[in-house]
Amino acid sequence: MIAVSREDNKVVVRPAGDSIVAASIPELRLKMREIVAEGVQELVIDLTDVQMVDSSGIGLLISAFNSQRKVGGRLAVIHASGEILELFQTMRMHQHFSVSGN
């Protein structure tokens, strides 16, 4: 189950399962759209339990970043594993939003 916690104008989303991949995207996309539509200032994706992100997962994060930017909000990714950090650097994700490791 996707966990969502709120604090002032910041929402932290902790995805369900250990992968953000093609099969898990639809549910997470729906939840993130709901949150973005609320007009939240800071959307934080907590990858504590996530071991794998594929190109679909990267696409979802870029999409959330684009949506946040349109309404003047921010996106951040926290607690990424070393392998996911390296993937995000390779794919230039850090040019879009803040990514921090465990």
Add this chain to the structure above:
Amino acid sequence: MIQSAPALFEMRRELPATFEAVEEFIADFRRWGQVLLDRESWFAAELLVREALANAVAHGCHADPSKQVRCCLRLKDGRLLIAVEDYGCGFNWRAAWSNQAAAADCSGRGIEILRQYASRVRYNDRGNAVTIIKRFSEENHT
């Protein structure tokens, strides 16, 4: 006569073209991959398998469960071979190979991941079958 060493690990499967079937396949692969490879190598291997299968399911078969995707994995002598084939009409991989998604694009990063993580990638002419080789250094596998 010199006989080659048996494969350390091999999986051959024909699966329906759904992302759920990909997850079942990946779960089986993980049971082996996480034992035989260190964390960094397992991550790269699983990522490559996922991208190859996702392309076949999404683009080759349009996620039609009545269609099949064939996948073979073989880990031997410090290298993983990933062969994925679908029965679709293929794609123009020559045109797509050097593509780089624009910063704000939400798709189009699968081939770039193959370029960055694979040691070698080969498509057939039609573009409906891909063979990927990932080499690991000695310390990356048992």
